[in-house]
Structures are given as structure tokens and as C-alpha cells.
Amino acid sequence: MLHIVDDEAVVRDALIWLATSRGIAARSYDTGTQFLQQLGAGQFDADGDCVLLDVRMPDMNGVAVFDQLSVRGLTQRMPVIFLTGHGDVPMAVDTLKRGAFDFFEKPFNDNQLMDRVQEGLANSRKAGEMAAVHARLATLSTREREVLDLILAGKMNKVVADELGISMRTVEVHRAHIFDKMQVKTAVELAGLLK
Amino acid sequence: MTTMPPEAAPRRRPHSTTSLRWLLPIVLVLFFLAILIWLPWQARQMESNERQEQLIADTLWVEQTIRFQMGRDEESLRSLGVEIAAGHLTAAQLHERMERLLKNGHELLRVVWLKPDGAVAGSSDPLATPVELTAASRATADITRKTRQPMYTQPEAQTPNQAAAPSAVLMDYHVPLFRGDDYLGDLVATYQASALLDEMVPWWFAQDNQVSLVDRDDKVLARRAAAGPGHGVYTHKRALDLPGASVTLVTDSVKSEPQLLPNLLVGSVVALSLALLWSLLALWGHISKRLAAEGALRQQMSFRTAMENSLVTGLRARDLEGRITYVNPAFCQIVGYPAEEIVGKLPPMPYWAPEAMSEYQARFASVLAGKVTPQFETVFQRPNGERVPVLVFEAPLVDNDGKQTGWMGSILDISDRKRIEELSRQQQEKLQTSARLATMGEIASMLAHELNQPLAAISSYTTGALNLLARSAQVDGGLLKPALEQASTQAQRAGQIIRSVHEFVKQREPQRQQVAVASLLDDIRALIELQARQSYVSFVTEIPPDLPAVLADRVMIEQVLLNLTRNGIEAMQEVPPDQRVLRVVACHDAATAQVSVAVIDRGHGIPQEVAERLFSPFFSTKAEGMGMGLNICRTAIEFHGGSLTHRANPQGGTIFTFVLPAVTAAAAAIAEQET
Numbered sequence: 001m002l003h004i005v006d007d008e009a010v011v012r013d014a015l016i017w018l019a020t021s022r023g024i025a026a027r028s029y030d031t032g033t034q035f036l037q038q039l040g041a042g043q044f045d046a047d048g049d050c051v052l053l054d055v056r057m058p059d060m061n062g063v064a065v066f067d068q069l070s071v072r073g074l075t076q077r078m079p080v081i082f083l084t085g086h087g088d089v090p091m092a093v094d095t096l097k098r099g100a101f102d103f104f105e106k107p108f109n110d111n112q113l114m115d116r117v118q119e120g121l122a123n124s125r126k127a128g129e130m131a132a133v134h135a136r137l138a139t140l141s142t143r144e145r146e147v148l149d150l151i152l153a154g155k156m157n158k159v160v161a162d163e164l165g166i167s168m169r170t171v172e173v174h175r176a177h178i179f180d181k182m183q184v185k186t187a188v189e190l191a192g193l194l195k
Numbered sequence: 196m197t198t199m200p201p202e203a204a205p206r207r208r209p210h211s212t213t214s215l216r217w218l219l220p221i222v223l224v225l226f227f228l229a230i231l232i233w234l235p236w237q238a239r240q241m242e243s244n245e246r247q248e249q250l251i252a253d254t255l256w257v258e259q260t261i262r263f264q265m266g267r268d269e270e271s272l273r274s275l276g277v278e279i280a281a282g283h284l285t286a287a288q289l290h291e292r293m294e295r296l297l298k299n300g301h302e303l304l305r306v307v308w309l310k311p312d313g314a315v316a317g318s319s320d321p322l323a324t325p326v327e328l329t330a331a332s333r334a335t336a337d338i339t340r341k342t343r344q345p346m347y348t349q350p351e352a353q354t355p356n357q358a359a360a361p362s363a364v365l366m367d368y369h370v371p372l373f374r375g376d377d378y379l380g381d382l383v384a385t386y387q388a389s390a391l392l393d394e395m396v397p398w399w400f401a402q403d404n405q406v407s408l409v410d411r412d413d414k415v416l417a418r419r420a421a422a423g424p425g426h427g428v429y430t431h432k433r434a435l436d437l438p439g440a441s442v443t444l445v446t447d448s449v450k451s452e453p454q455l456l457p458n459l460l461v462g463s464v465v466a467l468s469l470a471l472l473w474s475l476l477a478l479w480g481h482i483s484k485r486l487a488a489e490g491a492l493r494q495q496m497s498f499r500t501a502m503e504n505s506l507v508t509g510l511r512a513r514d515l516e517g518r519i520t521y522v523n524p525a526f527c528q529i530v531g532y533p534a535e536e537i538v539g540k541l542p543p544m545p546y547w548a549p550e551a552m553s554e555y556q557a558r559f560a561s562v563l564a565g566k567v568t569p570q571f572e573t574v575f576q577r578p579n580g581e582r583v584p585v586l587v588f589e590a591p592l593v594d595n596d597g598k599q600t601g602w603m604g605s606i607l608d609i610s611d612r613k614r615i616e617e618l619s620r621q622q623q624e625k626l627q628t629s630a631r632l633a634t635m636g637e638i639a640s641m642l643a644h645e646l647n648q649p650l651a652a653i654s655s656y657t658t659g660a661l662n663l664l665a666r667s668a669q670v671d672g673g674l675l676k677p678a679l680e681q682a683s684t685q686a687q688r689a690g691q692i693i694r695s696v697h698e699f700v701k702q703r704e705p706q707r708q709q710v711a712v713a714s715l716l717d718d719i720r721a722l723i724e725l726q727a728r729q730s731y732v733s734f735v736t737e738i739p740p741d742l743p744a745v746l747a748d749r750v751m752i753e754q755v756l757l758n759l760t761r762n763g764i765e766a767m768q769e770v771p772p773d774q775r776v777l778r779v780v781a782c783h784d785a786a787t788a789q790v791s792v793a794v795i796d797r798g799h800g801i802p803q804e805v806a807e808r809l810f811s812p813f814f815s816t817k818a819e820g821m822g823m824g825l826n827i828c829r830t831a832i833e834f835h836g837g838s839l840t841h842r843a844n845p846q847g848g849t850i851f852t853f854v855l856p857a858v859t860a861a862a863a864a865i866a867e868q869e870t
Contacts, residue, residue: 011648106651107650
């Protein structure tokens with residue numbers, strides 16, 4: 001989902017049209033406050049989220065909105081692309097350093113923007129997956145984490161059992177739990193997940 | 196009139212002649228005084244000489260008288276002696292002869308005949324008493340016997356002589372008696388010295404003179420005193436020629452020296468000359484006072500002249516008929532006519548500008564009526580047709596008696612001031628322009644943002660459309676249409692923005708001209724009323740008919756008015772229709788020489804937080820607004836040297852007021868001249 005935050009109705013409308021033409025679902029907000037409110041209530045999109053943020057807005061400007069997202073730790077999950085007017089470049093660079101995904105100076109090349117939006121969405125998806133993996137990892141017990149680390153190191157169950165001083169059988173039970181909790185079928189799949 | 200005869204240069208020269216001029220009378224007066232002192236002295240001297248001579252003459256006469264009398268006595272005594280010697284005189288006859296002698300000459304004290312043994316042979320006294328001769332007398336007797344010549348003895352005080360009064364000074368005359376060679380003795384006549392004087396000096400002489408007889412040692416033998424103030428002033432000595440005796444007659448006039456003051460002539464002359472001197476001194480004092488006053492006056496005069504000449508303010512005096520009686524050089528310089536061409540003229544004056552003739556005439560009529568405008572601005576015309584804006588102050592001219600004799604006007608040439616005002620206004624304009632350019636930077640950045648919106652939108656719509664077309668060759672036109680329509684709208688919007696900015700930015704020298712506010716409004720009335728009708732707003736203008744024109748760029752002010760009226764109309768869209776009245780009210784503030792125009796709406800008013808940013812560029816409360824309107828308006832008004840302000844309407848709504856400098860008569864003249 002592309003979140004377009006701009007005070008200009010025309011710009012919002014045009015960007016939605018553009019995103020739609022590229023098959024990207026988009027939603028617009030006329031103020032930063034409105035966007036942050038909706039964000040607080042809603043869920044992440046499985047296709048990823050990306051934010052197009054106009055820097056200059058009355059009420060609450062783009063940087064303030066970005067700062068709010070930073071505070072909430074959402075800048076990875078929702079990559080922010082700034083849309084800046086003339087003269088806002090230094091500010092935009094500053095935000096880049098602080099974790100903004102990209103910035104585009106108006107007037108921008110629309111398809112390049114959309115390309116970046118798609119990259120942002122991909123990143124968002126990846127971040128979403130990472131978040132999911134980490135959430136699964138968090139469900140592992142301490143012993144299971146030790147077993148997991150050794151499995152990822154490519155060691156056989158027997159070696160794992162020797163190193164941890166536990167029986168083969170116990171290692172297998174842990175391994176089954178780990179695969180179950182991490183929602184994978186094979187060790188290769190698990191390694192791919194935690195790459 | 197204005198050019199005083201130059202007197203600074205020759206003023207020094209009379210100084211030397213003045214001293215010469217004063218020298219002569221002083222010398223004359225001194226000479227006069229010298230003569231005045233010398234003349235009485237001389238007169239006195241002459242009088243004194245005269246008296247002395249008179250005394251000498253009188254003394255001579257007295258001496259002659261005495262000498263004559265004594266000579267007669269001598270003669271008588273000698274004839275008596277001859278008779279005695281003849282011896283035919285009886286004793287009685289002798290006595291009788293002697294007595295007769297005494298009677299004839301009262302100066303004689305006695306006459307005796309002394310025999311050579313000293314016995315008295317005959318005496319004038321009835322009782323013959325022995326006669327004791329003094330030593331000197333006896334010596335004389337001896338000499339006379341030897342010389343057979345009669346002789347006098349030196350007179351001396353003869354106290355032993357009982358016949359004489361004590362201390363009487365007696366003098367003996369011895370006549371020796373010889374009969375042949377036979378010495379018979381001496382006939383001795385005794386004179387009393389005092390009696391000599393008493394008997395022989397006439398009374399009129401004795402009255403005025405003290406007469407004395409002195410011996411050779413200046414011992415006084417006899418004195419006939421006279422009362423009088425002066426002693427020892429006029430004296431004369433004359434020796435009495437007496438054989439054997441040295442006696443001098445001394446006269447001493449009792450008259451004192453001639454007095455100076457009682458002399459009437461001298462007195463009056465002195466008094467008159469003193470009076471003359473006094474009057475001369477008084478005259479001198481008066482003259483020097485007048486000279487000092489004259490000098491002070493001249494100095495004051497030249498000071499005043501210098502002051503008037505140095506003034507840059509023109510001065511003009513007129514009498515009650517309006518005739519010019521005096522102008523100073525500054526005035527001549529202002530109007531460009533020499534003083535002689537103006538002074539004495541009656542209106543119309545040569546420096547009256549034809550176009551303002553009626554104004555002069557009206558003012559002159561009020562001057563004749565005894566009223567003047569104490570201060571006014573007007574225009575004078577120079578001979579070359581150049582117009583001079585002037586500021587005139589007029590006040591009554593009052594003489595010593597407090598009677599008004601005319602009018603005194605001071606005239607200030609304000610063309611310099613006007614020029615400076617113009618210059619500073621141009622400077623102000625330049626400043627405004629640069630200020631405008633400074634805001635241009637701001638505007639440019641905002642413009643970029645502003646233009647970016649429609650451009651970005653256009654770009655997005657077209658890119659999106661192209662994206663759709665790229666996906667499949669067959670795209671439904673209906674799908675593309677809204678995007679293209681939007682793109683077109685945004686392109687128009689961008690053009691609009693560019694146009695409005697261009698209007699503002701374009702480097703057009705504003706055409707400043709005299710514009711009546713009413714005509715400005717008339718030009719745009721149709722536009723305003725169109726907008727007003729659409730919003731059901733009634734539009735009312737209140738322009739006083741005598742409102743002065745303003746010097747302004749017509750288009751700019753019209754833009755301002757349009758902007759303000761549109762704002763007013765839009766502000767009233769939410770209020771009940773009966774409240775929707777937009778008023779434009781103009782008025783003239785004579786004190787500040789400004790025309791103010793108020794645009795009054797009864798709309799929603801302006802909240803405080805909006806009011807603070809009202810004139811900031813790109814601040815707008817309207818969805819479609821660019822935020823440039825009021826900013827541009829204010830810049831335009833300030834460009835004209837005015838100001839744009841707003842305040843809340845007490846009846847609800849807002850009053851926007853702009854003021855512009857009013858065109859004055861003098862400024863109008865300049866503007867006319869320039870064009």
C-alpha cells in the first residue's frame with residue numbers, strides 16, 4: 001500500500017492515478033496528523049507499505065511526520081520517500097541520514113518515483129518478513145536457540161548432542177520444535193529464512 | 196530701495212577731517228580764552244600804571260607845594276635876618292616880626308635868634324625861654340657861621356625840647372646873621388615835621404594818600420595817615436631839596452590794586468564766555484551723542500541690510516492698497532525680477548502665473564478687505580515662464596503708533612523642498628523596488644513550490660496515462676479521459692500562476708499620474724459588481740465630490756481595489772444575505788494631505804492568528820489562494836508612499852484601509868510643468 005501524504009488535493013489525486021497505472025494500491029491523506037492517526041489504527045499491508053511524504057505542508061510538515069515514524073520505529077517497515085520542493089534538498093539529505101528511504105525533488109520523473117516506490121514496497125515486505133522471523137525466533141526457548149545456532153552452523157544432530165551434552169533424541173525433539181515454531185520444513189529453508 | 200548706497204568704504208575717511216574740523220574751534224576757543232585772560236590783566240595793568248603816574252604827579256605837586264612854602268619861609272627868615280643885621284629893629288618889632296612868621300607859616304614851631312653864645316636874643320615866644328639846641332643843630336650853626344649860608348639840620352626826635360610834643364620830630368633852619376664880618380648869631384626856625392605835612396599837604400591829597408617824611412635811613416620823621424585798604428601798593432618817593440637835611444617825601448596811595456571782579460565789563464565777558472564755553476561743551480556733547488546715535492543707526496541699518504541680503508527667505512512689504520513698497524534680494528531672486536521692476540507696482544504683479552490668476556485675485560481681494568491668509572502655498576512665475584512653488588507667510592505691518600500701514604510677507608521658495616521630496620520619493624521607490632526584488636527571492640522559491648504542484652500533477656497524470664497505454668495497446672479512452680482533463684486543468688492553473696506573478700514582477704515603470712479615486716472605481720466598478728452580484732452582495736461607494744486626486748499608477752491601485760473587494764465579497768459568503776454589503780469609503784485628511792480609501796465588509800472577520808500572518812507571502816486561508824494577494828497589495832500601496840492597514844469592523848467583518856498622498860495645488864503645478 002502506498003501512503004500519499006500531501007496537502008495538495010491535485011497532487012494526491014495525480015499520484016494515486018500514477019500509482020494505480022503501475023498497479024500499486026495507494027491511499028492519500030491531506031495532513032500528516034490524519035496519516036499518523038490512520039496508521040495507529042491500521043495494520044501493515046502484506047504487499048508492503050511505502051510513504052510518499054510532502055515536505056512542505058501546513059499544520060504538520062513532512063519532517064515532523066517522519067520523526068513520528070522514527071519514534072515508532074516504523075521507518076524500515078514503512079520506507080519513506082520525501083517529495084521536496086525547490087530549496088528543501090539539505091533538509092531531505094538530513095532525513096536520508098536519519099533513515100529516510102529516498103527523496104525526490106519536484107518535478108520528478110514519475111516512473112522513476114514509482115520504481116523507487118516499488119523498491120520501497122519490496123523492502124517493506126522484506127522488513128515485514130524479517131519482523132515475522134524475529135517474532136518466531138522470539139518464541140524459541142534458550143535451549144532451542146542453542147540448537148538452532150548449531151544447526152545453522154551445519155552440524156549434524158549427533159555433533160549437536162555431543163556439544164551440548166544432551167542425547168540425540170533430545171536434539172531431535174528440539175529440532176522438530178524449532179522447525180515447527182519457525183514454520184519451516186527443512187534446515188535449508190530455515191537457513192534461508194535466517195540468512 | 197534694496198541696494199543701499201555703499202558706505203562701508205568711505206566711512207573711514209571723514210575720521211581725519213573730523214579731527215581737523217575739531218582742532219580749529221579748539222584752537223580758536225583757546226585763543227579766545229587767552230585773550231580773555233590777557234585783556235583784563237592788561238586793563239588792570241594800565242589802570243595800575245595810570246594810578247602810579249597820577250600818584251607821581253600828585254607827589255611832585257605836593258613836593259613843589261612844600262618846597263614853595265619852605266622857600267617862602269626861608270625868604271622871610273633871610274629878610275628878617277637882613278633886618279636884624281641892619282640892626283634897626285627894636286625888640287618889640289623883632290618879636291612882632293617873628294610872631295608874624297609863625298602866623299604865616301603854621302609849620303613853624305618857633306623862631307628864635309640865638310646869639311653866638313647861645314643866649315636867646317629874640318624869640319617868637321612871648322616868654323623868652325632858653326633854647327637848648329640839639330647837637331646836630333649846634334653843628335649846623337657852626338657850619339652856617341663858617342659858610343655864611345643858611346642850612347637845615349637833619350630832623351630828629353627832640354625829646355629834650357620841652358616846647359615840642361614828646362617824640363616830635365623837629366628840624367631847625369639856621370640863618371646866620373652877619374653884620375659885615377661880625378657874626379651876630381643864628382636865626383633858628385624850628386619846623387615840626389608833622390606840621391609840615393599837616394599844613395602843606397592839601398586835604399584832597401591827604402585823603403587818598405598816606406604822606407610820610409623819612410630820613411635817609413628810611414626812618415619815618417612824620418606821617419599823615421589816611422584810612423584806606425591799600426598800603427604799599429602805589430608808593431612814590433621824592434626827595435625834598437633842603438640844604439643840609441636829607442628828607443624824602445613818601446606818598447603811599449591808600450587805593451588798592453584795581454580789582455578784577457568788580458569790573459562789570461570783565462565780569463560780563465567772563466560770564467558770557469563761560470556761558471559760551473558751557474554751551475559749546477553742551478553742543479559738543481549733543482553732537483557726539485548724535486554722532487554716536489547716527490553711527491549706531493548706520494550700523495544697525497547695515498546690519499539689517501546685510502541680514503536681509505543674506506536671507507534666503509524673500510521679504511515683501513505691501514501697503515494697504517497692495518502696492519509693493521519693499522522687496523529684499525531673496526524675493527527678487529525667487530521671482531526673477533529686479534527690485535525696481537516690482538517696487539511700486541500694483542497688482543496684477545508680473546510674477547503672477549496666468550493659470551493661478553484667479554487664485555491671486557481672490558486672495559488680493561481679501562487683502563484689500565483687510566484679511567490675509569497667514570500661510571498658504573502658491574506658485575510664482577519667473578520671466579522665463581518657470582514656475583516656482585512658494586510658501587507665503589503674511590502678517591500685518593504696523594507702524595510706531597500701532598496703526599497698520601500694510602502687509603509684510605515672507606516667501607519661501609519650496610521648489611527645492613519639492614525637488615528633495617521628489618528625490619526622496621524616487622529613492623523610496625528604488626528602495627521599494629529593491630525590497631520588492633528581495634521578496635522576489637522568497638517569491639521565487641515559493642513560486643517554484645507553487646508551480647511544482649500543478650506541474651507535478653500534470654506529469655503524474657500523463658505518466659500514469661502513458662503507463663496504462665504501455666501495458667496494453669487497447670486502452671479504454673474513458674479510463675484516460677479524467678487524467679487528461681486533470682492534466683489540462685493543472686496546466687491552466689500553472690499558466691495562471693505564471694501570469695499573476697508576471698503581472699507583479701514585470702519591470703514596468705509605473706505610470707504615476709494624477710488620478711481621481713472616483714474614476715479608478717468607475718473603471719473597475721463593472722468587475723466588482725459582477726462578483727458582488729454572484730454572491731448577492733450589494734456594493735456601495737461613498738466618494739466625496741471634492742476629494743483631491745492622488746498621484747498613482749492607475750493599474751496598480753485598480754488591482755489593489757479589485758483584490759480587496761474580492762476578498763471582502765468572498766468573506767461575506769457565509770453571512771446572511773441582508774448583511775452582505777460591501778462599502779468603499781474615501782475621505783481626505785487635510786492635516787496629513789492624504790486620501791484614505793476604506794474597503795469595508797461585514798464578513799467573517801480575521802482571527803488573530805491569521806491577522807498576524809496576513810501579509811506574509813503565500814499565506815492563504817483559501818483553498819485556491821496563492822497567498823500573494825494582500826502581499827502584493829501592500830507592496831503596491833507602499834510603493835506609492837502610502838500604507839495598507841486593516842482593522843476589525845465594529846459591525847462585524849473587516850475594514851481594509853489604504854492611504855495615498857493627496858495631490859496639492861503646488862504639486863499639481865510641478866507635475867503640470869514636468870509634463
